[in-house]
Amino acid sequence: MRAKITYVITAAVLVVYFVLVGSRGVLLIQEGTALTVTFGCAVLILPLIGAWFLWKNTQFVTKANKLAAELEAEGGLPVDELARTPGGRIDRESADAVFAARRAETEDSPNDWRCWFRLAVAYHDARDTPRARKAMQHAIALHEGRA
Structure with a gap:
């Protein structure tokens, strides 16, 4: 729940920022000179890109x-079986072992979104965020019937 609240607050701050930047772009365009109109258009592009990124x-x-x-309703969420350091961080060898098991599971059932979901969690635990995101995107595509 804490992560959701943080996400909503961050998104709200970004929206306020987009509105402020967009208003500055409009003010620049209203000045009417070639330079300020050019800068104003460039400034307006930034909130549009940011809003698109936030939406995606x-x-x-x-x-x-x-x-x-x-x-979770199916009882198939991965269980946290990772060893931790005394400071609470995930032990790298433990994460690698779980990752190997999840990868093998996914190779055995490449069209099962559940396996890809669990592989994404394993990538995340191994601190490989780009691959975790790609695996989750693949799980979503499989679930939606797009893959």
């Missing part, structure tokens, strides 16, 4: 949470 990221998180809820 929110869609991804919503879909991933939907998969997690469905997998």
Whole structure:
């Protein structure tokens, strides 16, 4: 729940920032000189890119949470079986062992979104965020019938 609250607050701050930057772009365009209109248009592009990124990221998180809820209802969420250091960090060797098991499971069932979801969690635990995201995107695509 804490992560959701943080995400909502961060998204709200970004929206306020986009509005402020966008208003500055409009003010620059209203000046009417070639230079300020050019800068104003360039400034307006930044909030549009940011809003698009925020929208895509929110869609991804919503879909991933939907998969997690469905997998939890089925009793298929991965169990936290990772060893931890005294400071609470995940032990690298433990994460690698779980990752190997999840990868083998996914290779055995490459069209099962559940396996890809669990592989994404294993990538995340191994601190490989780009691959975790790609695996989760593949799980979402499989769940939606797009893969």
